Amino acid sequence: MFQWVHQQTNRLTLFSGILLAIAFVSYFLHYHALQQSALITATIIAGVPIALKAYQSLCMKAFSIDLLVTIAVIAALFIGEYVESAVVTFLFLFGAYLEARTLKKTRSSIRELTEMAPQEAIVKRNGKELTVSVEEVEEGDRVIIRSGSKIPVDGSILTGAATLNEAAVTGESVPVKKKQNDNVFSGTMVDNGYIEMTAEKVGEDTTFAKIIELVEEAQESKSKTQQFLDKFANVYTPAVVVISALVFLITRDLHLAIIFLVVACPGALVIGAPVSNVAGIGNGAKKGVLVKGGDVMDRFSKVDTLVFDKTGTLTKGKPEVTDIKTFQGYGVNDVLRLVAIGETLSEHHLGQTIVTEAKKRELPMDSSPEDGEVIKGNGIRAIVEGTPLLVGNKALMKAEHLNIPNNVLEYAIMQEKKGNTAIYAAIHGEVVAVISIADQIREDAIPALHELRQHGIQKIVMLTGDNRHTAELVATTLGLDEFHAEQLPADKVAFINKLQKDGHIVAMAGDGINDAPAIATADIGVAMGEGGTDVSMETADLVLMADKLMQFSHAYSLSKATMRNMKQNMYFAVGIVFVLLLGVLMGGIHLASGMLIHEASVLLVILNAMRLTRYHRQPKTQEPPAVLQPA
Amino acid sequence: MKTAKFQLETLTCPSCIKKIEGTLSKMDGVENVKVLFHASKVKTQFDESTVQAEELKETIRKLGYPVLSTKVS
Structure with missing residues (x-):
């Protein structure tokens, strides 16, 4: 029976609205009897669902806003204020309806995410294709x-x-x-x-399911403001009942007491902070940034110093071929193809990088080296398609008594100064090519750091375990304020502790396990998700799912926007309560108009938060050219 | 110990959280209750030898919140 009433709430709201309209028309036509009966019926129709909800919460010993409204409406009926009672019940239900509609919109980001969840799968079992639901895989x-x-x-x-x-x-x-x-x-x-x-x-263990769960939990985790407001509301609601009873006892004016009861409802105050957070976190999730809760938003917005790990964070963490220069008239792809086939012998990561590059260029690599050996730490020697090859570092060329011409050597040294590792390739005992390999800086590092500074970051520091030469190159290219090379995990932690002691609020971004202690020490720990590794997703406060530094920059400005939005809501809500209470004391506000203002303020607060779901960093007029810088 | 997740219709009033958490946590065998307000979900951990997911679902329904789907793991 309760359930039936709750399901019909929208219809009941509509009915009571129609009855109100009838009452309004009959007022002008002077059908007094019709007006009164329409108003009373409207009050009862709209009042029943409110009273039921109030009763249900009361059974659970919870004071709800419904209870305040129910008491007010009964009292209004008692003193014959039918217009007020009808308008108040209607507005309350209609307001709740609009709230539900708009709340849905602020939650839309996460709903869109869950709707991306797959439903069915086609599996091959015993040679047969079966369509099953995702849970059964x-x-x-x-x-x-x-x-x-x-x-x-x-x-x-x-x-x-x-x-x-x-x-x-x-x-x-x-x-x-x-x-x-x-x-x-x-x-x-x-x-x-x-x-x-x-x-x-499968099931709950997939990265996607974990993202959804993390976002859902994040939206619940409360910021300090929110925790305070929750405690406040707990005391506030029963206090309102007591105070209005006192108002009645002192003034003997039941009308004034019930107006007080209605206008003091804490609607906008209670909902203001959480909606901003939900909308902000939802926006982040849709753009590939997991922000783990309202308190993270709060702390992140206050960060002024960023600490980055180098490899895998500011750089891609994967060495790539940055340049191939050939001499003696050989074609680049011809040399690369032969060298790559030879390097299939090698397990060394530089050799693998060359193989990957050849595959990327879709060079045919069907043959295998006929005869070859790996010279550990130096390179390889092989015969590929009848051509004798020697590939490796300068030491290997010297050991084999090969002459490196001056122009080749000069070029190789130039590449090394740019942070590359130079690899020589010789064919028939003659050095014919230099292949440069480097771990590249992420394409979006420069614009992202620039944006972060624009949004208020004062200091950007890089800590790396790498050598000083490479570190300096990355730091200068990116225009960092400070860098420290050859750092151990414990050094990184000590450095962050020192920054914090100096009064900085620090965010630390890193990828691997070696950064985990530093990430945990920082005020905000940022992990590169790399499609989602469990450890980083669980320990960090912020996860960049696509490893894009631009996402980091977006998250930072989003956190600032979210905190701004929340503050606007708080000031507005507190302001409205004061205006209403003042209005009541001055006698300028009636039950119905008080309710209208109250509901309007709740809606405004939600609408304000909704802006965050569409929040996007200012579109740049010009994308800076994506220049790949070797590191 | 099992975990059950109940998907409810869209929750709109924050006071619902206390109502559901309060009632369920008083039940025998229920270890932990968390209402995910914005996802409109209830997450519970319970001892399957003293209480069944079906009973939890019934309690939530009686409080005035129809349960759309249940996931026990």
């Missing part, structure tokens, strides 16, 4: 995904290739190419292609 299942479908679980590709939209996990809707052995994530979409994959993580 088990670890080790072979899952088939065709173009236009969502990937149902986390795992790696067995066969096939596809272009994926990974926005659900990274917030970036740039298509990504994936092929055999690549990892794919639940919730991402196959734009084009066909893949078969093994399910490695």
Whole structure:
């Protein structure tokens, strides 16, 4: 029966609205009897759901706003103020309806995320294709995904290739190419292609499910302001009842007492802070930044010093071929192809980098080295397609008594000064090419740091375990304020402690496990998600899902915008309560107008927070050219 | 010890949180209750030998909140 009434609330609201209109018309037509009966019916129709809710909460020993309104309405009926009672009940229900509608919008970001969750999966069991619900997919299942479908679980590709939209996990809707052995994530979409994959993580263990859970929990975690307000509301609501009783006892004016009861409802005050947080966190989640709660928003907005790890944070953490220069008239791709085939012998990461580059250029690498050996720490010697090859560092060339011409040597030294590792390639005993390899600075590092400074960051420091030469190069390229090379994890922690002692509020961004202590020490720990590693996602306050520094910059300005928004709401809500109370004391506010102002203020506060769901950093007029700087 | 998640219809009043958390945590066998207000979910940990997820669901429903779906793990 209770449930039926609650389900009909919207219809009841509409009825009472119509009755109010009838009463209004009959007032002008002087049908007094009709007006009165319409008003009383309207009060009862709209009053029942409110009274029921109040009764239900009272059973749970909870004082709710419904209770304040119910007492006020009964008292109004008692003294014959039918207009007021009808308008108050209608406005309260209508207000609640509008609140629910607008609240839904502030929560839309997270709802859009959950709606990206896959529902069905096609699995191959015993050679047959079966369509099952996502919950039924088990670890080790072979899952088939065709173009236009969502990937149902986390795992790696067995066969096939596809272009994926990974926005659900990274917030970036740039298509990504994936092929055999690549990892794919639940919730991402196959734009084009066909893949078969093994399910490695299913159900609640997928990265996508964890993101949703983290965001849901984050939206609940309360900032200090919010905790204070919650305590305040606990005392405030019963206090209002007591005070209005006192008002009645002192003034013997029941009318004044019930007006007081209604206008003192703490609506906007209670909802003001949480809606801002929910909208802000939701905005971040959609753009690929997990902010773990309202208190993180609060602290992050106050950060003035950033500390970065170098490798994997400011740089990509993956060495890449930055340049290939050939001499003696050899073609770049011809040399690269031969060298890459030779390097398939090597397990060394620099050798692997060359192989990757050749694959990226789609060079045919069908043949394998005929005869070869790995000269540990120096390079390789091999015969590829009948051509004798020697690939490695300067020491190897010297050991083999090869002459490095002056122009080649000069070029190689120049590349090394830029932070590259230079690798020499010799064919038929003649040095013909220099391949430069470096860990590159992230494309968006320069604009992101620039934006962060614009939004109020005063100091940017880099701490790295790397050597001084490379560190200095990155620091100068990025225009950092300070850098410290050859740092151990404990040194990083000590450095952050020192900054904090000097009164700075510090955010530390890093990737691997070696940064974990520093991340935990800083006021705000930022982890690069790299598609979501469990440790970083759980320990950090802030996770950048797509490893984009621009997301970091967005999160920073978002945290400032969220705190601004929350403050606006608080000032507004407190202001309205004062205006209303003052109005009551001056006798200028009636029950109905008090209710109207009260509901309007709640709506305004929600609408203000809603702006945050669409918040976007100022679009730049010009993207700076994406120059790849070697580190 | 099991965990149950109940999806409710959109919650709008913050006082609902206390109502649900208060009532459920008083039940025997319920270890931990958390209302995720913005996700409109209730997360509970309970001892399956003393209380069943179905009973928790019924209690929530009686408080005036229809349960749309239940996930026990």
